Each structure stands twice: as structure tokens, then as C-alpha cells.
Amino acid sequence: MFPSLHSLGSCTYNGMDLTVLEKQQARLKWLQQQQQQQNYVVQNNAHVELCTSSVPQFQGLLGSSLCGGQLVELKMPEVYLGSDDFHKFVNFSVAGPEFGVSKMDLVMPEAAADYSISRTSGCQMTAFQTAVIKEEGEDVVLEKMESTTGRESFNKRKAKAVADYKCKDKKIKEVEAESEVKTKCSAEVSRNSSKEKSKASEVQKPDYIHVRARRGQATDSHSLAERARREKISKKMKCLQDLVPGCNKITGKAGMLDEIINYVQSLQRQVEFLSTKLAALNPSVEFNVDNLHVKEFPAYVANFPAAAKSPAMANLACLQLNPLQKEAVNCILDATMHPPGTATEGIASASMLIPEQALGSSCVTQLQPFSTWNTDPQCLYNVYNMGFH
């Protein structure tokens, strides 16, 4: 691989762009190969060696009577692309648990770059130094970003880098590389977390919501965050649409909000109306409820032999159980706060807490079979009996 690069370097200044492109391609292919092996350390070192190998090429070019200014110009595009390559490279290599490893590896290029600096001479050195410093700076920035802001910004930067790379490819007309990069990037990502390629989707990771920038959309962190927020809101609006009847035709948040407000108001009015109705019926609640249940469900009468009390006793018990009944209600409430398996179990458990003087154990056993709610009154009968004893 490296001998081929040296041969590339022998091209003249006129073919400079070509050499750069070819180098890029070569690098990508090499990167691909390396990635398949999943040997990041080797990649880093090898990439560093690429940098170092590029230096003698420039030295050679210098020898072909290039002035310093031109050399700087020469340097800059190479450096620019190189740094981006490096970024992409870093983005690909740094992933998940290997992050620590790659961080260490980031130190390596600097050392190698120093080594390369020592080989250069004169103005070349300064130019390359600036390039290296720039690379170093960007590496440091990248490191800092990764360390401080975490995976979220890193992945967004990844998306940005991918997007940037896409743009550049259009300029340089490297469609192959783009597809390679895409597949590489997506393959990399899919290795870490299974997600779709080249489409906006939320990557599932423990702490952050990762959004991939769609093709042709803005990729800065603000717009990504905005998009994520908008998607969340639209999901919730859809959920509300299911709840509120007759909202399917209405599009737009304002109309939906109006409908929601109207619906909530109507529901609250209904509750008020029903509460007045209940209040009117309430005086007869205590005495009618049990009667109703008994009338309409004679089958259950046999299940409640404990309910067979003399009328006087029943009335007395009704009055005396006032404080105990409060306890019962409190127990029910407590029991439901710490959820039991079924409602009847909860009632049974609540009833167990109340002293047995007030409750017949038979009542508890009677409640056990009622695990399903066929109609409302059955449950009411249950509850009434439980409360009454």
C-alpha cells in the first residue's frame, strides 16, 4: 500500500489535484480494508505513516523548484482534505467501548507528526507545522468535544462530517467514495446500534437521543435538536388525536388544540352534571344499593351468607362501623396505591387488616371468586358487602 503512495508522490505539480484525489481514494480503500480487520491501533499508526510518507513527497516537489508561497498553497488543500479525512477516520474508528483506545491513539499522530517535522526543513517545516498544529488542534477539539459533550454531539458531528463529506464529494465528483463512506459509516453505526442507513431515525442508546441528518437537510446541532423536538411533539399530537373523537380531519396544531380544549371542557361539564345527579340520588345510596344488588343478583345471595343479619343488627352495624369503615376505605386506598394483583385481592387484603370483629372471614372468602367484572353492579355488591361487614 505504501509503495504505491510513494509512486503517486512522484507525479509533478500539475497533477497535484489528481495525486490528492488518488491519495484520498487509496486512503479510503485502505481504511476500508483496515476497518474490516477492526484493528484501530494499526489504522492510526498507518494513517500517521501516511502523513509522514506525504512529507517526502512534498520534499520532492520542493526540489522541483517550487517557491515557499506556492508550497503553502500546495500544502493547504492537502492539509485541509487530510484533516477532514482524519476526522472522518476518527469518527469511524471511535465507537462505543473502543473510545478509550482511540483516544490514546489520537496521541500517536502528534508524536509521529513531530517526527515528520524533524525531517522537514526551512519554510516547509513551518507550513507543515501549521498543518500539523491545525490537525492537532482539531483533534484536541474533537477530543474535548467528545469528553465534555458526550456521545450526542459526537454523533451529531459524525452526521455533520458525513454530510460535509457528501458535499465535498459532489464537488470532487467522488461518488464511489461517498457510497463507501456511507456504507462504512452506516456499517459502523449498525455494528454499535442497529439502525437504518441514510435516513432520519433515532438511534437507541442509553442516555441520548441520536438523530441522523437526512440527505439535503441542515446538520447543525440546533436544527437536529429542533427536528427531534418536533418529532416528539407530532407523536404526542397523534396520540391525542386517537383519544379525542372526531379529530382525524383536523390538521395543524392550533385546530387540534381547539378541539382538545373543547373536549376537555365537555368532559368536565359531564362530570359536573353527573355529580349533581349523584348528589341528588345520594341520600338513598346506602339503603338502596344493597337492596338493588340483592334484588338483581339473587345468585350471589347464597355466596354471602354473612350478609344474613337481622335488620336491627344491620342498622346498628351500619352506624357502628363508621370509624371502621373509614379504616376500610383508607386500607383500600393504601392497598391500591401499592398495587395488588386484582381489585378483589386488594379489597381482601384491605379487609384482612381490619379487626375481625368488624369483618367476617367469610366475607373475605366470598370476595375471592370475584376476579372479573362482568357488569358494574356485581362489583358494587362486592364492595358494599365488604364495607358493610
Next chain:
Amino acid sequence: MASLLSDLEPGPDTSPEFKRKKRRITNETPASFHRNQVNQRIKRWRTEREQQVYSSKLIEALRRSRRTSSSAAPNEVRETADRVLAVSAKGTTRWSTAILTSRLSSGAKMREHRKAKVIANTRLKKPKINREKRKLPVFERKLKVLGRLVPGCRKLSFSNILEETSDYIAALQMQVRVMTAITEFLADGVGGGSQPPADRLGSNVNP
């Protein structure tokens, strides 16, 4: 997977809350996990078990309030119904906690505070600025209205209000269903019964 885990766990609970907690062990992210949780919570209001629980609690609470205070004011009934609904929510949502806390602290005091604040603000600020600001955000005004309707959601972000509203609507629907059932049943009972209660109880229970 979640059901398997729940079987292995020593607790006898099979409620959706526990199933949700165990699901955390599997590969669910906070985003989708949260969404699942919200959807489950909303669907919970539709289950019959929830209606069962609510109706039983409501009847007990009504009977209790009936015994403590002789008056059957509709506001009281409404408040009990709301309180029991909030209890059924098991304190996971904002509106339920708001209902419960507002009942504990006197509601009148809060209203007085609000009135005092409004009066003070109008006196200190210049009237022109207030008028200008009121008309501008139509959307935000609607949001405020919704925030006022749902208890405890006055100063929430848009997405949070939407979440709370969806849960609140589901809960209200269940409340209306249960209360209609109860009133229908009691109305039928009132229409049917004519004997004195004690006798009815005794005679009907004994087979």
C-alpha cells in the same frame, strides 16, 4: 420476556407497573421506553379492572362523605370523584398530584394569592404594555387555556402539556363512564324500590 421475568420474580404482582419495571432490563432506550410507558398508562384507563377499582373506591368515598357530612352538595361529590380519580392514577402524573395537593391545602387561599398577584401586577405595570402583550401569541394563549383546564399544568412546556392532557382525557373518559353507570344503576334502584330499607335488607338477604 417481561412476563417470564415477572414469573421468576418472587412478587405476586402482575400489574402493568411491575411489568414495565422489569422491561427495563431488556434493551429498551429511555425514549421508546418512556413512550411505551405513556401509552400503557393511557391504555390502562380503558381497562375494565381500572373501572372496577375506580367505581368501588368512588362508592366507598361517597358513602363515607355522606356519613360524615349530611349535605349532598354536588361540588362535594365532584371533588370526591376527582380525588378518587387522582388516587387511581397512583401519583404518576402531574394533574393527579395537583388535585390531591390542592385538596389538602385550602383552595381558597390559593385563589386569594392569585388575585393579589394579578392586582399588584396591574397596578405596577403600565396598562399599554399589558394590552400589547396579550394579543400577540395566539397559539400560546390556547396553550395557557389548556394548562388552566388540566389541573397542575399552568406553566408547562408544550410537549409536557400534551402528555398530561392525553392522560387526563383518558382518565376523564373513564370517570364519566363509571359515573354514568353508577347513576343509571342507582336511578333504576330508586325507581324500583318502595319498601323501608331495613326490612328490604333483611327480607331479601334471607333466602
